[in-house]
Amino acid sequence: MTAHFPPGGRSPATSDRASGGDRSAGPWTGRAISRRAFLDGVTTAAACAAFASPTGPASAGTPPGPAGDPGGPSPSPGDGTRPGHGRARPHPAALQGLRGDTPDATGVARALHDGRFWERVDAPRPPGESYDLVVVGAGISGVTAAYTWVRRHPGARVLILDGHDDIGGHARRTEFHPAGRAGPLVAHGGARALYAPSAWPPQARELLADLGAEPGRLRAHAEPGLYPGLGMHEGVFCDRETYGAGADRLVTLRPGRSTAEWVAELPIAAQAGRDLVMLYDDPPDWFPGLSGEDKKRRLAGLSYTGFLREVCRVHPDAVAFCRTMPTATRAHGADALGAIDAWAAADRHAYPGFAGLGPAGSAPSPRDPARAAGRRAGDDAEVPCLPEGPQSLVRAMVGRMVPGFAGTTALEDITTTWFDYGALDRPSNRVRVRLSSPVVLVRNDGDPHSAASATVGYFDGHQVRTVRAGAVIMACWAAAIPHMVRDLPAAQRDAMRQAVRMPVVCATAQLRAWHAFREAGVHRVRFTGAFWAAAELAPPIGAGSYRFPRRPDEPITVHLVHAPAPPGMAPAQAAEAGRRALALTPYAALEFTVREQLARLLGPFGFDAARDVEGLTVNRWGHGYAREHARPWDASAPGAPLPADTARRRFGRIAMAGADTAPGGDAGAAVSAAHRAVRDLSDAAPA
Template sequence: MDRPISRRDFADGVALAGLAAWAAGGCAGPYEPDWGEAWGDLGEAADAYPPAWQGLQGDTADAMAVPDALHGRRFWRHAGVPRPTGERYDLVVVGAGVSGMTAAYRWWSQDPDARILVLDNHDDVGGRARRNEFRPAGRAGPLVGYGGPPSAPSPPSPCDREAAGLLAGLLAEAGVGPGAFDGRARYRKLGMRDGVFCDRESFGTDKLVVLRPDWIGELPMTHEGQAELAHLLRDAPDWFPGLSEAEKKGRLAGLGYAAFLREVCRAGPEVIRFCHTMPVRERALTSELISALDAWSMAGPHSFPGFGGLGLRRSATDPSPGRSSGDVGDVWCLPDGDHGLIRLMVRRMIPEVAAGDPAEDVTLAPFDYERLDRPGNRVRVRLSSPAVLVRNDGSADAAASATVGYYDGEAVRTVRAGAVVLACPHGVIPHLVPDLPPEWRDALERTVRAPVLCATAQLRNWRSWHAAGVDRVRFTGAYWPDVRLAPSLDTATYRAPADPDEPILAYLVRPAVRADAGADPRAAVAAGRRELTAVPYRHLEFTVREQLARLLGAHGFDPARDVQGLTINRWTHGVPLGPTAERPAKRFGRIAIAGSDSAPGANAAITTAILAVDELRADRPDSAARSGQGV
């Protein structure tokens, strides 16, 4: 399993330190990366094309150095005096993820002549909605995948009309029509199903169980454990008789799902171990870190037992059910997930970024990243430029503009803005806005983002998956709990692999929260983050190969031969661990807040961005209606 994976580089020092050996992997052999193999037809252009970069990506040391220094109150000791650029914009957005790009797009769609600047600390648009791209030999065009934590939006919903309208319009432009959201339908036609891999880490043995009608009897549990699981999935009683529906939901909201199983259902250790990784697919969290109400929202015939007798009905205020509630398959929009929506918005606002007809499918259009931040653009996207300062020009009640500072690698530069949308992780906002009201600061500082690893592997083919009869597998305790083939989605010009002999992408997800670090979620997240940043890339690569071999080795999978490319996105601040508390005001002067920390999921990220922009545009002073020309 020591075949080297070609990679661009390892920008962060933790990964560099791991190149000498397979840390804890037990594999010998020299590491001799082939720097040219990964890029296929891109050639030298790949070095300027982030989606094609392999190795360790995501929240790299380069991306996180400034935010971490801000959080540790070290940045301004060495930053020097901010230097004005003379640039003026109608809108500056901090964060180029789904919410940030939606804010820019919303403003632009209402005022195409506006000057807009989007800042982000990462080296690619999308933030955590990152695109991973591979070019297998013999395939016409790239394989496109998604390297971010779970957050793909559901199909347009009438609950959020503005978000639904924006989403439906973008998807129609990409050639994605109604009914095209089930990324598992093609696999189901081939007889492939979900599976659960009861592994030696949690059950003392490795056994793949395909979720057929009689699957519970195949689990490596005692007869008592099997009977208990079947009872909780199919015949669970009403645990709270006499309580109203609202009271039952309130009780579930106050319990973690693991605590619900243990304290309410009186489930035994086998069932609790079996359910431990159920939330990973939708939330990138384990059962200790989601509420029982959240678990109920995702329950299906094979998952999240214990709720059948409660008689609960879904309402608009309940948690989002996620992509695959009810075990019906991935609800996905585009081959590159949320990033596809961002590419659609960027191409509309900056047509020069991609060659060809803007009406053609954007999935295959190569982006010219040098065109994102040209002086002549009405909309500019400035990457690797972390924001470090946001303040109203004058008192919040009377301000007509704001000043935004960012670090360009040499110095802090400032621009002026008629309005600012902060679409970054909420925990960093108190460090950006020095005079934030105390009640806002308290609410924002309570937000926690849990670390998560997301791997995208290019496989030689998927014959072994087809032979095993599975396309998506949950491990009960192994390093990567969620292992699955990429959703099979076609667009106007992109063709997903349809034959098991074709190359394909596989996704693996690992939540990196140390649930044993104590009851405080902050402590658990901090311990997981420290552990995650200490793991070298070579060990992560080994775990991917080793786990795929455990799953598929009996069906002909060779981890040295069949894993032909690998990108591991390490998100040290990955998924929100609970929403931000309600804030007492909608905006602070010319500053408004968006982002998925307000509520999880891309739909919420879109909705909060629309609200933030509409609030700022409705309340903008006449003097800020046109903030001036960019320089």
């Protein structure tokens, strides 16, 4: 097969949109299409055109000069690129526009999934490199696996491959460079905190200690009293999407307000108001006379929405008020949240209605999902993790493994140090990280029971290159693994296909100032049914020399979350429907909804979207938050093996990591899966 394509793997419509390149050249007609885009066929070409936004903001992370101009002045240490490396392009965190699962990052994987990839490429080239370990996936689990391997085997040669152009997976750093600010304004672009780290397995807690990220040290960087000290609290925006035309209304949840007081401000029916007061203040024991285990058996068959409707029998307006409560952290609403999980997480401000049942932790049950067990075992629900979130942990690990990547790996300074992405894949490195390199094949070299090595193939934008590996760890989305490891046992393939990841979109907008939030008296708002489910000002965290904006006249970031999964469906079906809807949503629409929804929320308090939104990055994740095996949707008997137990089995020299195999939806699950994969390979080391 012969074809002529330009160097690199970018599709033209997203290349300059993502990098802040010059968009003044007019339409894309006549420009060459990269082979990667070609491989994804007409679908990707259409998606690329849809996601391009010629009117969107230019990259705020680009050094002064023409947007994306590699001939601009040398960057300073404050903008995240290595000093002395003049005329460098900004690193990935500084890129704006559409990020995350862009057509560039996912086109090859989609063609592989659809069976079109191997029809359009030449045969893989013979292995040209050899490594002791190859890791597929540069997210938290993959980087932790590599880091753990190197600590066990000093001097080992390791290669990490990923189809995206940045490390961290869904743990993304986003940064902006507002005029007049010394240094970048840093925010998270996805995962933002650590969930119940005190309940993590010992090896995972040891990793946090090794990186200097113990919960106590992380909390010391946060200033939770900043916003309340300015009279800013949480709020709920009752939107017209939920309650009809004219219903847009912001209700603040200030401490000290009685439930009846703020419920009276909601645009809901009188009976719904009475029902909400009852749910929050005085719910009965809905199952009198039953033991804790019997209560959990009843709840295991219900979603939280089902519990409100069928057990509590509250007014539909009250159900609608509660529907988006879990959306920001789980990428789905209350109708896909198990009632037993909601009981475990219940407190006065989350999932009301359970107080009469007694404490969920009083009777451990095999029906409890992993998050419920973690909440019961841990004494910390959520621990802030620096301005960029858990990607700080990933950068620290990569900095320790790859010489020249980071100016320092001290966690207190990781936010403001320089990073040299050009150092990631130097031939002299023992550990190399190769981005924009989607893996397309993984196979044992011979019988899996006796193989001493494996072969890994990745697409470099032109052809499939292969490398030899003494061992392989698959730290990617579990449901994609059968398309790469073609000879997996049937039972393992089926188990992997049951891994459900909920689609999610995380938008980070840089605001000129935040007077309007202060005037509104809120710093975090949940929407009952609008496009974006939550909007939250950046958590007040400062580490090392990083200065968090403390005055409302300073630039700041606001984070918004959209869950495309439609309500009223089981999670697996909702996830698939949400991905289809997301694929048809152009970047311009995402940008418009950010501006429009912030204007609806803050317009009465002096906010002007055209004036106040100075930058925007949208991280789109078609396969976003890993979902746990949970009732009522996953009906295996208590104590029976879960699909993940089968999915994570070692296959010859190939071990499985990733949060899907835990299963769990947080960093703790990803780290634990990485440790297990390394252990599986070490226990089965060839003679």
